[in-house]
Amino acid sequence: MTEDGSAMGAVSEDGVTAAIRRVDGDGATDAPDEGAGEDVPDDVADYKRFSKIDGATYDRANEFLRDRTYITAREWAIARLCADFRTETGVEMTKIGENLPHLVPFMTDTYTPQAVNQARASFEEKVQKAGATFLYGAMCDFFTAEELDDLMYEVTEVAKFLLEVEGVELTVEEELAAEDRISTVMREVREQSAALRHDEMQCPECGHTIESED
Numbered sequence: 001m002t003e004d005g006s007a008m009g010a011v012s013e014d015g016v017t018a019a020i021r022r023v024d025g026d027g028a029t030d031a032p033d034e035g036a037g038e039d040v041p042d043d044v045a046d047y048k049r050f051s052k053i054d055g056a057t058y059d060r061a062n063e064f065l066r067d068r069t070y071i072t073a074r075e076w077a078i079a080r081l082c083a084d085f086r087t088e089t090g091v092e093m094t095k096i097g098e099n100l101p102h103l104v105p106f107m108t109d110t111y112t113p114q115a116v117n118q119a120r121a122s123f124e125e126k127v128q129k130a131g132a133t134f135l136y137g138a139m140c141d142f143f144t145a146e147e148l149d150d151l152m153y154e155v156t157e158v159a160k161f162l163l164e165v166e167g168v169e170l171t172v173e174e175e176l177a178a179e180d181r182i183s184t185v186m187r188e189v190r191e192q193s194a195a196l197r198h199d200e201m202q203c204p205e206c207g208h209t210i211e212s213e214d
Contacts, residue, residue, distance in 0.1 A: 044099045049080060049166045053105065061106045068158045070126045077104040078116055079123040080166060093117055138186060139193035152186055153179070 053061060061073035071079075078096065081103055085092040096103065097111035111119075134155075138148060156179060160170060170178075 040099065040102055041095065043085075044095070044102050047084070047103050049084065050077065050104050050106070051167065052165050056106045058106045058108070070130050071123055073106060075119050075123040075126070076162070077107060078111075078119040082116070082120045091116075091120070135189070138189050139196075141194070145187075145190060148186060148190065149183065152182055156182060 058073055065071055065073050065076055069076075077100075081096045081100075082091045082093070085096055093113040093116040097113055097116045100107045100111050101109065137143065143151065160175065160178075164170065
């Protein structure tokens with residue numbers, strides 16, 4: 001949460017609607033004119049992933065992501081497109097780059113296949129580094145169990161919001177089930193990391209004896 005308490009408010013206060021208002025700002029559009037009669041492939045024309053932020057400029061979407069993640073709007077959009085336009089022989093990077101303004105409303109320029117690949121690689125590198133940072137934070141005994149639960153709640157809310165903006169519809173039951181699974185995994189991470197740090201195989205916080213799988 002930010003110092004003024006607004007970061008998570010935009011995500012959790014009113015779900016997708018409140019956060020989209022922040023991304024859309026005054027509603028000004030920077031999207032390209034799609035009525036130019038261009039020959040757009042059917043799968044591109046039917047692509048609706050980012051329709052919930054139609055009209056948002058790149059700068060607004062980018063600011064939203066930079067406040068909450070390590071990735072840029074460009075990396076977010078292209079990583080999603082690379083996942084969605086993956087075939088048995090690889091990613092259709094030429095199609096993504098040539099049709100980028102049609103696929104993502106806040107992207108106004110076409111990209112070369114090399115630029116698409118560079119953005120995807122940058123996304124993967126940042127995810128790996130962020131994952132290592134988070135996992136170390138969870139394992140190094142810096143956070144209490146309660147603090148880690150709070151941290152997981154906040155980062156999960158941001159991740160769910162991004163999925164909802166992409167068009168993924170999550171029911172309340174699905175959200176709760178996902179949160180339970182994540183909490184279970186993180187408790188196991190804490191227990192196993194405690195086993196690595198303490199020869200007595202006992203949690204230093206609650207005294208719980210940790211059984212080795214050896």
